[in-house]
Amino acid sequence: MSSESSESSDLLILLQTAKLKGRPSEADLLAAGGLDAAATVAALVDSGALDRAGSRLKLTPPGRAELDRLLAAERATVDQEALKGVYHEAFDALNTTFKQLVTDWQLIDGTRPNDHSDTAYDAAIVFRLGELHQQLVPLLDRLVGFASRLSGYRERFGAALCKVRAGDHSWLARPMVDSYHTVWFELHEELIGLSGLSRAQEAAAGRAE
Template structure:
């Protein structure tokens, strides 16, 4: 199995990831991780990823290669069905955006200092319920685009952390929090549907 597309896409979505960030985003097995790291080195050698200390960055050549791989992938996708499912995603995306707002602000005005465990527990229960609602739709996306299966595992991992009491995994940036994974999946869906984030932002569907 080639990991080129997954690694290049993760590098684009994460900006300046470490090698560990890239393999974590793919939720690989130990054997697959070794293979993926070899692919990372080959992409660096091919001049598609640049190394800056412990970080990696997609360069112009890598972006062009990624665009080519994504174009090929889109030819295998039922675009009509994907757009229908993306419309279904819009409703649950609105609910998730509200949940994150409620996590950050109490009554939409007061910053949540997380000193009220009952309030936070209520939001965590809402997240678990939203995850249950979203899982069947995510499964439909995976049937259309099997590469997205990694997102199923990433959401479960983030939710497990949150429900275990590590609430940073709900919305903290720079880790694979539920919000981070949601944002990256949304970017994937926008691209697969042939839409643009600017257009989606104007319609208030972008996360």
């Protein structure tokens, strides 16, 4: 990869991460993007693409316009028929499984809030998460073939799963951190955008979370 294309990829990763996370800290932005590019973040702030809001960063209108341009350029390089086949078949099946897993984590028998006092019940769901992860990993490898910048998702999913297995179950579905659910939601957003679709279209088709 040339230095110019590498720089464009880093910009796309950082701007997209800022969009998906809303108002991340700089550390969270870099960690989620899998980059060590504080200078690039500073350059994006200086250019007006990102704005500092206290300890947080947010995407500005010019930043969003640049992100849209970069995403369109990336989308034009993708075999859309092949991607949508993977997305609508392989990912959709796993997405249905994951949504049920999260529902079961939050509710027992679909009605009673899970207070997590039943350790055997929770352990069974963590085991199911591990089984799901084993199916997800090869799919992630296929998705990286469409957009190499998605490679960071494998590490992010793995890190969340490790924390869950170590006993910190908040990393399964807790919002505002890189929990398994947060990373899943962001990957889903990536696939919707990479396919040239919208969440409204996917909701109408019954595929949105």
